Amino acid sequence: MIDAPILQPAVALMIWTMVMWAWMYVTRIPAMSKAQVDVDQLVRDPNASLDHSLPARVQWKAHNYNHLHEQPTVFYAVVLLLTLIGEGSPANALLAWIYVGLRVAHSLVQVTANKVMVRFVLFAIASLVLIVLIAKAAIAVF
Numbered sequence: 099m100i101d102a103p104i105l106q107p108a109v110a111l112m113i114w115t116m117v118m119w120a121w122m123y124v125t126r127i128p129a130m131s132k133a134q135v136d137v138d139q140l141v142r143d144p145n146a147s148l149d150h151s152l153p154a155r156v157q158w159k160a161h162n163y164n165h166l167h168e169q170p171t172v173f174y175a176v177v178l179l180l181t182l183i184g185e186g187s188p189a190n191a192l193l194a195w196i197y198v199g200l201r202v203a204h205s206l207v208q209v210t211a212n213k214v215m216v217r218f219v220l221f222a223i224a225s226l227v228l229i230v231l232i233a234k235a236a237i238a239v240f
């Protein structure tokens with residue numbers, strides 16, 4: 099087995115993504131039923147959107163779930179790369195945990211109060227942490 103503590107935050111973010119998936123469906127399915135959304139119509143009509151049919155608070159969960167499939171994909175790649183080249187050190191793992199913590203905080207803000215400036219600050223700080231991890235990978239590889 100590979101002893102790389104940096105893999106733990108990656109798995110934690112994967113778990114968090116599935117928590118958001120569950121939260122999205124637990125709120126979205128009842129809201130779709132209440133709004134009597136015709137799912138076949140959503141597929142046929144290019145102008146149809148759940149953003150127009152469901153309350154914003156319900157859709158915030160779906161939007162966040164989508165966000166967890168955007169920038170975090172780079173996070174997963176850099177974590178795997180650092181592990182592969184033997185740079186999954188405790189210091190890099192700490193940075194990875196900070197990134198995950200910031201992404202979880204971002205999720206919680208987005209799916210509850212959805213304060214854009216708070217989300218932006220959390221996203222920006224998380225992005226800086228990710229940039230540091232990428233820079234450390236680049237230094238090790240080049």
